[in-house]
Amino acid sequence: MITFFHAMRATLCARTGDVLPIAQTFTTMTSLTSFGWNTHFEQYFHTYQAQGLEAARVTAIEGFRHKLATETGPVDATLSGALMNGADNWDLPKVGDWVAFKAYDQEGIIIAVLPRVNELSRKLPGRSIEKQVIATNIDTAFIVQGLDRDFNPMRLQRYIVQIMQCNIRPVVLLNKQDLVDHPERYRDEVMALGYNxxxxxxxxxxxxxxxxxxxxxxxxxxxYVLVGSSGVGKSTLVNALLGFRLQEEGAVSDFNQKGKHTTVSRNLVLLPSGAMLIDSPGMREFGVTLETDDHSLNYHPLLASLSAECRFHDCTHQHEPGCAVVAAVRKGELPQEVYDSYLKISREQAHYQTDSIERKRTERQFGRIAKQVVQHRKQRKY
Known part of the structure; x- marks a missing residue:
């Protein structure tokens, strides 16, 4: 498994002088606490522990094989039939999940997924209304943009909004500062968006x-998790932190100036410092997935500061008279591109909420029909 062996290899390289990792204070602990186990997961595990199951964290998924970090070392596991057939895709184990599993013949069978602290998700690309869970139980998401060709404040805003909606702390990493003049100018441009x-x-x-x-x-x-487009340097960051090459490092295509996909799967890596880092494949689409009727401007700080002056407390900041946000756009006090980004994200959010409500209504209707079929069979049989 990647986590133990690669972290130990990095420490060995540091001792021999071959490669010097950034973090050198690594201890070869095999307890679950080194992988983030805490009281949140422990409170939900007691029932499974009484059934003789063990706890583990998912560090990678390769097809139907799930790589687990356990107290006794790495274990390969598969899903139980009940879990595979009885859960939606986004509820199945993802990288970062804590699971209850049964050890069987030097392998494991995953029985259940413990309740998550949070999940980093996005709407699946294209017309699908389903969400894709990228990783779970995350403390901080690092949004990586390259200053050579990838820098895009409005795309960056989309990442920030979605990550905040997932109850995860965002941090922006502007990579490749050596390739541009006056890199501080790019940092100031991001800071001007108003996000803390x-x-x-x-x-x-x-x-x-x-x-x-x-x-x-x-x-x-x-x-921690790294997110961003392909070619922004995520794999390079992981390799630099480990002190050796774990992922292949790609570049930007000369044909379309877009990043090449070098990371094709997600892996939770235990760094020599004891922190855990998840690299993810490049994502050019990052749709919002907020399902609740939350129309607040918590995710749009520049608009939130202006909305207090709107005539109506439920102003949508589009066509109402006395809207301070629209007035600020007309006066040039609020950048047009920031306002347009807000409108686009709001439309996507409303569309996702509508489709989500319809999907739940259909599921409830199907559930009632299924119950009626079961009752009918029982009546005919007895």
Whole structure:
């Protein structure tokens, strides 16, 4: 399994002088606490423990095989039939999940997924209304953008909004600062969006700013995830933190100036410092998945500060008279692109909510029909 063996290899390299990882204070612990086990998961595990099951964390998924970190070491496991056939896709084990499993002939069978603290998700690309769970039980999501060709504040805003909706702390990493003049200008542009989240400048290949980032933001026992488009340097960051090459490092295509997919699966890696990091494949679409009727502007701070001056408390900031937001756009006090981004995300959110409600209504109707069929069979049989 990646987590134990690669972290131990990084420590060995540090001792021999072959490669010097950024974090050198790694202890070869095999307890579940080193993988983030805490009282939240423990309270839900007592029932399964009484059934003789063991707890583990999912570190990678390869087809039908789930790589687990357990107290006794790495274990390969598959899903039980009941779990595979009785749960929606987004409720099945994902990288970062804690599960209850039964050890069987040096392998494991996953019986249940313990309740999550949170889940990083997005709407599936295209016309689908389903959500895709990217990773679970995350403390901080690092949004990586490259300053060479990938920098896009409005796309960055979309990432921030969705990550905040998932109850995860966002941190912006502006990579490849060595390829542009005046990189601070890009940082200021992100800060101008008004989000209260760190914005850091990095150069993964030259390690400029990397040690400062690792020391300040990668805490032992915490779980982090890297998200962003292909070619922004996520795999390079992982390799630099480990001190050796875990993922192949890609580049930007000369044909369409878009990133090449180098990471094709998600892996939870235990860094030498004791922090856990999940790399993910590049994502060019990052649709919102908020299902509740929450129309607040908590995820749009520039608009939130203006909305207090609107004439109506339930103003949608589109066509109502006395709207302070629309007035600010007309006066040039609120950037047009920020307002357009707000409208686009709001429309997507409303569409997702509507489709989600319809899906739940259909599921309830199907459930009633299924019960009627069961009752009818019982009446005819007896």
């Amino acid at each position: 989240c760190p914005v850091l400048l990095l150069n993964a290949t030259g390690q400029e700013g990397l040690q400062e980032w690792a020391a300040e933001h990668l805490r032992p026992g915490h779980t």
